[in-house]
Amino acid sequence: MSDAVRLVSEHYSGPGLTAFYGPGPRLAAVATSAMDGPLVRLGEVELVARVPSAASADLRRLAQEKPVKVRANRYGEAEVPAWGVSLHVTQELGQDPDGCAQRRDRVITGLLATGPEWAEDLWNAKPVVGRLGRRDERADPGPWPVTPDKDRPRWHCTPTEGIGPLHFGMSPQQVSAALDGEAPTESWGHYSFPVGSPWEGQGPSDEWHISQEYYARAGVSAHYLYKSQARRGSALVQVNVHGRTGPLVSLHGIELIGRQPSAVDADINRCTRDGDLGLRIGGNWDLSLGDSEVWVRAERAADASVSAASFCIKDLEYRG
Numbered sequence: 001m002s003d004a005v006r007l008v009s010e011h012y013s014g015p016g017l018t019a020f021y022g023p024g025p026r027l028a029a030v031a032t033s034a035m036d037g038p039l040v041r042l043g044e045v046e047l048v049a050r051v052p053s054a055a056s057a058d059l060r061r062l063a064q065e066k067p068v069k070v071r072a073n074r075y076g077e078a079e080v081p082a083w084g085v086s087l088h089v090t091q092e093l094g095q096d097p098d099g100c101a102q103r104r105d106r107v108i109t110g111l112l113a114t115g116p117e118w119a120e121d122l123w124n125a126k127p128v129v130g131r132l133g134r135r136d137e138r139a140d141p142g143p144w145p146v147t148p149d150k151d152r153p154r155w156h157c158t159p160t161e162g163i164g165p166l167h168f169g170m171s172p173q174q175v176s177a178a179l180d181g182e183a184p185t186e187s188w189g190h191y192s193f194p195v196g197s198p199w200e201g202q203g204p205s206d207e208w209h210i211s212q213e214y215y216a217r218a219g220v221s222a223h224y225l226y227k228s229q230a231r232r233g234s235a236l237v238q239v240n241v242h243g244r245t246g247p248l249v250s251l252h253g254i255e256l257i258g259r260q261p262s263a264v265d266a267d268i269n270r271c272t273r274d275g276d277l278g279l280r281i282g283g284n285w286d287l288s289l290g291d292s293e294v295w296v297r298a299e300r301a302a303d304a305s306v307s308a309a310s311f312c313i314k315d316l317e318y319r320g
Contacts, residue, residue: 144302186214221239221242286310
């Protein structure tokens with residue numbers, strides 16, 4: 001691909017910025033980190049490192065005063081195409097007494113700003129989606145109600161084998177049946193890889209492989225990998241239990257789901273200090289006890305966040 005059409009991006013960790021370039025290359029967009037990016041003001045409105053409800057309300061008020069069109073983006077936050085600005089949210093991090101990063105219990109705003117060429121569809125602009133990979137990300141525009149514990153079922157976890165009625169290796173059809181016949185609310189997948197790729201030969205080129213399914217009623221997402229041709233089809237390798245709506249699950253006496261992330265993290269750290277279990281840290285500061293392949297995550301609940309968890313097969317490359 002020539003320099004005239006190459007789409008590239010550069011991340012600057014010092015100022016907490018990511019620059020996206022279109023053909024030329026020419027600067028097309030800038031993403032400002034919620035945690036370590038510069039504070040950005042539009043008029044009298046501070047846009048970065050704020051609770052989302054307040055930042056979105058102020059941006060909407062400013063847009064209505066001008067007036068210019070304001071709308072909700074796919075994450076439920078305000079964006080103004082005429083100004084090329086769109087808010088997003090990130091889990092807030094702080095520091096524990098030892099100076100190590102620690103999840104707090106709320107989300108805060110970051111900012112994506114683009115030039116006029118990309119402003120009508122900021123998050124799907126080619127330079128942006130190529131870096132952030134959000135085109136296939138499940139939208140989460142709210143509202144974000146949290147199911148009371150008394151209204152949730154309790155599932156048993158057997159690390160690296162399964163969770164509740166779901167056992168690793170199940171097909172999508174078996175997963176649906178195990179969830180009382182619930183049909184997936186959303187589904188993602190891909191066709192077989194073409195000849196010449198490292199994964200060629202995994203079935204006919206027009207065969208659809210399911211990679212992820214979301215079950216709203218059960219409050220879980222199922223993730224699959226394609227099996228060998230000897231036993232074709234998608235096999236369950238990871239189950240995400242969602243913090244707002246998923247079943248209650250415990251591990252080593254620690255309640256994992258629907259709590260303040262800081263409280264769960266504190267319990268996990270206490271467990272590692274008091275026992276002989278190791279601690280692993282993944283992306284987004286997700287924590288895992290020993291070799292359980294259970295990763296504690298944080299999910300948005302309006303301006304706050306709640307704990308969630310991912311349950312994986314052994315040796316799976318965990319990506320959240």
